[in-house]
Structures are given as C-alpha cells and as structure tokens.
Amino acid sequence: MKVPPGVSPADFSEALKQFEDVVGKEWVFTADDDVDLYRDSYSPLWSEEEEPIPAAAVAPDGVEQVQRIVRIADKYKIPLWTISTGKNLGYGGSAPLLGGSVVLDLKRMNRVVEVNDKNHYALLEPGVSYFDLYRYIQDHKLKVWIDPPDPGWGSPVGNSLERGGGYTPMHDHFDAVCGMEVVLPNGEVMRTGMGALPGSETWQQYKYGFGPYVHGIFSQSSLGVVTKMGIWLFPEPEAYVSGTVMVWKRDDLIPLVNVFAELVSSGTFRGTVVLASPLWFGPPDAELDPLRISGSVKDLEEYGARKQIPFWSLPLYFYGPTKVVAAQWEHIKEKFSSISGVAFQEGPSYRFPLSADELAKIRDTVPLGVPSLQIFSLLPPRSQGHIGFSPIIPMSGEALIEALTVFEGVHRELGAGRAVLTILSSFPRAFVIIDLFPVERDVEKNRKMREIYRRLVKEAAAHGWGEYRTHTTFMGDISNTYSFNHHALRRFHETIKDAVDPNGILSPGKCGIWPKRMRKAEA
Amino acid sequence: MSSRREFLQMGVAALALPISAHAALSPASSILDREPAATPLYKVIFDERFSSSRAFAEEAERLGFSIHGIKGDMTDVWYHDLYARWKEGPVAIAGLTAHGPIFCLERLAWDQRMRVVFRADHRYRADGSIEHALSGPSGMLRQAAALGDEINWSSEMASLVTRCPAMRSQTSQSNVIGPTVKHADDPEHLISWVIAPIHRA
Numbered sequence: 001m002k003v004p005p006g007v008s009p010a011d012f013s014e015a016l017k018q019f020e021d022v023v024g025k026e027w028v029f030t031a032d033d034d035v036d037l038y039r040d041s042y043s044p045l046w047s048e049e050e051e052p053i054p055a056a057a058v059a060p061d062g063v064e065q066v067q068r069i070v071r072i073a074d075k076y077k078i079p080l081w082t083i084s085t086g087k088n089l090g091y092g093g094s095a096p097l098l099g100g101s102v103v104l105d106l107k108r109m110n111r112v113v114e115v116n117d118k119n120h121y122a123l124l125e126p127g128v129s130y131f132d133l134y135r136y137i138q139d140h141k142l143k144v145w146i147d148p149p150d151p152g153w154g155s156p157v158g159n160s161l162e163r164g165g166g167y168t169p170m171h172d173h174f175d176a177v178c179g180m181e182v183v184l185p186n187g188e189v190m191r192t193g194m195g196a197l198p199g200s201e202t203w204q205q206y207k208y209g210f211g212p213y214v215h216g217i218f219s220q221s222s223l224g225v226v227t228k229m230g231i232w233l234f235p236e237p238e239a240y241v242s243g244t245v246m247v248w249k250r251d252d253l254i255p256l257v258n259v260f261a262e263l264v265s266s267g268t269f270r271g272t273v274v275l276a277s278p279l280w281f282g283p284p285d286a287e288l289d290p291l292r293i294s295g296s297v298k299d300l301e302e303y304g305a306r307k308q309i310p311f312w313s314l315p316l317y318f319y320g321p322t323k324v325v326a327a328q329w330e331h332i333k334e335k336f337s338s339i340s341g342v343a344f345q346e347g348p349s350y351r352f353p354l355s356a357d358e359l360a361k362i363r364d365t366v367p368l369g370v371p372s373l374q375i376f377s378l379l380p381p382r383s384q385g386h387i388g389f390s391p392i393i394p395m396s397g398e399a400l401i402e403a404l405t406v407f408e409g410v411h412r413e414l415g416a417g418r419a420v421l422t423i424l425s426s427f428p429r430a431f432v433i434i435d436l437f438p439v440e441r442d443v444e445k446n447r448k449m450r451e452i453y454r455r456l457v458k459e460a461a462a463h464g465w466g467e468y469r470t471h472t473t474f475m476g477d478i479s480n481t482y483s484f485n486h487h488a489l490r491r492f493h494e495t496i497k498d499a500v501d502p503n504g505i506l507s508p509g510k511c512g513i514w515p516k517r518m519r520k521a522e523a
Numbered sequence: 524m525s526s527r528r529e530f531l532q533m534g535v536a537a538l539a540l541p542i543s544a545h546a547a548l549s550p551a552s553s554i555l556d557r558e559p560a561a562t563p564l565y566k567v568i569f570d571e572r573f574s575s576s577r578a579f580a581e582e583a584e585r586l587g588f589s590i591h592g593i594k595g596d597m598t599d600v601w602y603h604d605l606y607a608r609w610k611e612g613p614v615a616i617a618g619l620t621a622h623g624p625i626f627c628l629e630r631l632a633w634d635q636r637m638r639v640v641f642r643a644d645h646r647y648r649a650d651g652s653i654e655h656a657l658s659g660p661s662g663m664l665r666q667a668a669a670l671g672d673e674i675n676w677s678s679e680m681a682s683l684v685t686r687c688p689a690m691r692s693q694t695s696q697s698n699v700i701g702p703t704v705k706h707a708d709d710p711e712h713l714i715s716w717v718i719a720p721i722h723r724a
Contacts, residue, residue: 371598
C-alpha cells in the first residue's frame with residue numbers, strides 16, 4: 001500500500017482505521033483497483049514515475065464527516081486532495097498534485113439544498129453535478145436556467161471554485177457564487193458572507209456580508225473544504241436569438257473587438273462567444289493550408305474573398321424578452337455596420353420553454369442551459385485526452401493578433417504541428433485563448449508536449465499574458481510567472497496558508513502554494 | 524457559418540493520436556465445457572450509425588435483450604434512463620460503440636461501484652482483416668478465439684458479451700485477428716464492452 005509522503009505506515013494505518021470509523025469501511029478506498037480510478041485519465045505524466053498516484057480515497061456524506069476527517073488528517077499530517085465529482089478532465093481530474101495524498105471525494109455530498117426561482121439562486125453540496133441540478137429544476141418545474149460548461153458532468157461547486165466558464169449570461173461561474181460553507185483545516189465550519197449571521201435570510205442574495213470579503217481565497221485554493229455553496233441562476237428567458245458577424249480582412253479584428261468590448265462592458269451582450277478565424281485557424285483544407293503556412297495575410301484575404309470565407313466570425317446570442325432580444329440583434333448590426341464589408345448571418349432563434357421534441361432536435365444544447373456529454377462523441381477516434389494552454393489576453397484586436405502570431409510561432413519552431421487556437425470571451429473585459437494539446441499513452445510524446453507547453457507559458461508571460469487555470473502538472477510553472485516584486489503574491493498566499501493550515505494538509509502544491517513543511521523541497 | 528460547437532470540435536479534432544500497438548498473443552483454443560451463469564444485462568447499447576454496431580444490436584435483441592440506439596452521443600440514454608436506474612442500484616449494461624460513449628459510461632459507472640469487466644477493441648487493418656484486442660474474464664477470452672474464423676464478428680460479440688459470467692475469474696488479455704469485410708459506415712475503431720457491478724470477497 002502506498003503511504004503519504006512523510007507519514008509512517010503505522011500512522012497511516014491508524015488514520016485509515018479512524019477514517020473508516022467516520023464514514024464506514026465501504027467508503028475508504030485503499031485497494032489498487034479502487035485507487036486507480038482516481039488517476040487522471042488525461043494525465044500528461046501517465047505511467048511516468050512522476051505521475052501523482054493517490055494513496056487512498058475517502059468519501060464522506062456530510063459536513064460533520066468532513067470535519068472529522070480533516071481533524072484526523074491534521075493529527076497525522078496526511079495530505080488531503082479535495083474533489084467534488086472528479087470530472088475535471090484536462091485540469092487533473094480526480095488525481096492529486098502530490099502523489100501519496102488521500103483523495104477527499106465529496107461525490108456522496110450531492111444534495112440540492114434549495115433552488116429558488118423567485119430570486120434565482122441555488123444552494124448546493126459539492127457532489128451535485130450540473131445534470132443533477134438540471135434534473136432537480138426540471139422535476140420541480142422551476143423557471144430557472146443553469147449554466148453548464150462543456151461537458152456537463154462536473155460539479156457547479158467545483159467548477160465555480162476553479163473559476164470555470166459556461167455560455168449563457170451566467171457564464172463567469174465564480175462571479176455567480178454567493179455564500180459558502182467551508183470546513184477549515186482545523187475542522188471548524190465557517191459560513192461566508194451573510195451566512196455568518198445566524199438565521200440569515202439572505203445568504204444567497206447578498207455576497208459581501210460584513211467586513212473583509214473572503215470568497216476569493218477559497219477559489220483555486222487549498223485553504224478549506226467547501227461543503228455548501230450558493231450560486232446565482234438565470235431566470236428562464238422568454239426567447240433566444242442568435243446571429244454571426246463576419247468581417248473579411250485580418251485587421252478588421254481591431255474594430256470588431258472594439259465594438260464587441262463596448263457591447264460587453266455596457267451589458268448589451270452577456271455570454272461566451274467563440275471568436276473564430278475560419279481562414280487562419282479553420283478546419284484543414286488542402287488548398288488553404290499552404291497559404292496558412294507560407295502565404296501572406298493578403299494571400300489569405302484574397303482567398304477568403306474568392307471563397308466567401310470570412311477572416312473573422314463572431315457568433316452572438318441573446319437571451320431575454322422577445323422584443324428585447326430582437327432589438328439587441330438590430331442594435332448589434334447597427335454598431336458593427338461601421339466596419340467595411342461586414343456581413344451578418346441570422347442564426348437559430350427559440351421561444352421557451354422548449355418541448356422535449358424541440359430540444360431533441362437541437363444539436364448543441366449547452367448554450368441553452370441544458371447539460372450534455374456530446375463533446376465526447378466529437379473527439380477523434382484515438383483520442384486519449386487533451387489539456388489546454390489557456391492564457392488571458394487583452395480584449396483588443398491588436399493583442400489578439402499578436403498573441404495568435406506568437407503562439408503559432410512557438411508551434412512552428414518546436415514542431416508542434418499547426419496550432420488550432422480558439423478565442424473565447426468566457427470572462428468580462430478579457431479574452432482567453434485555448435490551445436489544446438493531446439495527451440497520449442506515450443512517455444516521449446508527453447515529454448515533448450510538456451516542453452512545448454512550458455515554452456508557451458514562458459512566451460506568454462514574457463508578453464504579459466498569464467493563464468487563468470491549468471492542469472496540476474503545470475501549476476508550479478504558472479505560479480512562477482506571477483512573480484511581481486519577488487513573488488509577493490505567492491509569499492502572501494503562503495503566509496495565509498501557514499496561518500490557516502499550519503500542518504499543510506489541504507491540497508499541498510495546488511496553484512504553486514506549498515505548506516511550510518514541504519516548501520523547501522519544492523523551492 | 525461555423526458554429527461554436529464546430530470550432531470546439533475542430534480544436535479537439537486536431538488531436539490525431541496514435542495508439543501503441545498491442546502485442547499479439549496466441550488465443551486459447553478450448554471452449555468452456557459448462558457456461559457459468561451470465562451477468563443479467565439491463566440494456567444493450569449500440570450506435571445506429573455503424574453497420575457492425577447495428578448487427579450487434581440485432582443479435583442481442585434476437586437473444587432477448589433490450590437494446591437502445593444512440594448516434595454517437597450517450598447523453599440521452601444516460602440522462603433519461605441509466606441515471607435513474609443506477610440510482611436504484613447498479614445494473615449491468617453492454618454495448619458496441621465508439622470510444623466516446625464507453626469513456627463516459629465507464630466513468631459514470633465507477634460512481635455506482637461498477638467497472639468495465641470486459642472490453643474488446645476492434646480495429647480494422649489495412650490488409651482487410653480485423654484485430655480484436657480483448658480484456659476480460661479468461662473464460663470469455665477462450666470463447667472469443669472463435670472470432671478468428673468469424674466474418675460476422677459483431678454478431679459473435681453480441682453473443683459473447685451477453686454471456687459475460689456473473690462470477691468472473693481473473694482478467695486476462697488476448698488478441699485475435701480475423702477475417703472481415705469493413706462496412707463503409709464503420710469507423711476504424713469500435714469497442715465492445717460490458718459494465719457490471721463489482722464483486723468483492
């Protein structure tokens with residue numbers, strides 16, 4: 001049996017016995033074939049010595065059990081790695097960052113505590129999946145929408161804590177968090193915001209409470225185990241309209257993004273778009289690919305004009321009252337009409353609620369708040385998984401062109417194949433570029449991929465672009481780039497970590513933050 | 524114009540991944556004298572787009588099993604059927620699908636204390652044959668040796684997976700190469716599988 005680093009086999013056996021006393025023997029997993037399920041299917045370290053394999057897993061079913069487990073772990077200095085549903089593929093899945101950790105698996109804590117469709121919020125346990133929440137809302141005929149990411153088998157609590165994104169107007173998931181219940185490393189339960197007021201009637205309606213606002217230190221964090229969380233939902237809209245804005249020159253991106261930024265900042269548009277370049281980064285094309293590699297911008301533009309392929313396309317969609325969304329689309333067209341040659345294409349439009357038959361005919365339900373696993377049927381046949389390099393880029397056309405050029409250049413220089421770069425507006429005021437890399441069951445290929453990934457991290461940082469989130473394998477690399485004033489931010493994080501979690505039991509190494517007792521070894 | 528989904532798909536479709544070749548093992552030749560009790564199957568899932576998968580389902584249905592067709596995406600069968608059924612308790616399912624559905628179903632089944640207990644990766648080869656890379660109870664693998672002579676391999680697989688033993692022996696691996704005629708609508712790689720509750724001593 002694997003033993004956590006720095007823990008004696010006798011202490012570990014005793015801790016496991018005590019875990020069993022808390023949750024029952026059937027919910028403490030130590031057999032290899034059980035523990036193997038917590039390996040990361042998308043690990044870029046698969047089968048390498050460095051692949052972080054957990055020592056065990058324990059699955060409590062309530063906050064009191066979490067408290068007792070945390071206290072036992074603290075007593076024996078056993079590192080715990082907390083997961084909600086463990087479906088965070090591409091970012092580490094259910095595997096810890098530190099091999100030998102015990103996975104604290106919260107999947108049994110799957111109660112929908114409340115959904116309110118008058119004030120549009122939910123209070124959830126971490127093991128609730130987007131599917132669970134969607135089903136609850138459907139079963140209770142509530143007039144609210146969730147905002148699932150793609151795919152939707154993960155946890156709203158986990159995804160929001162990791163600052164994930166969806167597609168509807170509630171697309172910035174951490175921004176939609178309102179109130180948490182957290183078990184601290186000493187086993188104490190704390191409620192944030194209005195939840196600190198006993199009998200509070202507004203825990204999910206007012207975020208800030210009184211005094212310093214602490215939600216943020218529990219996101220992408222190792223400072224507590226979130227056992228309940230409030231999230232804001234979207235009232236079921238009356239209608240949806242969509243359309244695409246198309247421009248034909250590369251530098252049309254600059255006015256296109258200027259207008260888009262104004263629409264986002266003014267609240268005229270709320271949602272995640274995929275800003276695409278069908279010409280530059282579109283599907284493989286025998287005629288077009290040579291131009292992409294060695295042609296000039298002008299060559300591409302001429303090809304696009306000839307074939308009616310826009311250089312940039314910006315799909316937009318609106319949710320709300322029928323008259324309002326129609327007016328929004330008309331307003332959008334007016335705003336973009338200042339760009340020479342701009343073209344508009346109407347997209348699907350819907351009135352809600354949709355019947356089951358109507359919904360079944362829609363190919364992509366995720367932007368309509370309906371969770372799906374369809375994305376897995378679109379993967380290439382031999383896919384073993386992928387991870388994303390995902391830097392935050394300023395919301396300007398100039399910055400996007402520069403970033404795309406830099407990242408494509410790294411791909412070419414390191415022989416990484418043609419980059420397929422996707423631009424998303426998952427968060428207000430900035431873009432995120434997603435550059436997907438395959439992970440394989442091939443050690444050498446994964447090593448090469450990691451080298452390219454790390455080079456991209458450095459290139460991005462040198463240009464002032466940092467990642468918003470990453471796979472556990474690269475958390476230290478990303479943390480190293482956030483180095484202003486001799487890593488003042490990381491030192492601050494470490495100060496908090498040492499104060500709140502002096503034995504360093506919760507998620508050691510997460511986002512580059514190590515507890516004091518492990519810090520030197522990792523420095 | 525390209526949709527959000529098409530661009531996301533393009534991103535992942537760029538990930539063309541080779542897979543390491545399986546070492547061919549000699550298939551065992553004997554057939555079990557007595558068949559152990561089979562795992563009761565709640566449902567047999569197939570992909571309506573693929574001829575081999577349809578043939579698999581036809582045979583399973585002929586054998587008396589309830590079948591459910593998908594078109595690549597398993598969300599519907601899981602959300603509208605298995606989600607509720609598995610909440611009541613684990614029940615076994617089997618199928619012949621592409622990678623995506625079994626990848627998802629396997630992980631969803633883990634949460635219900637079930638495992639993939641039999642898996643066969645079927646890969647069409649350039650010489651017109653098909654390779655079956657099998658992993659499962661040794662008794663099933665011995666029976667699978669017949670695939671080496673079987674041109675209608677998917678019907679044979681249906682017969683095999685629907686007889687997956689309830690009490691399973693040690694898991695083994697083997698490779699069988701057999702004759703086949705690739706249907707135009709079949710992908711290069713299909714997977715037969717059984718997901719069943721785990722049994723612990």
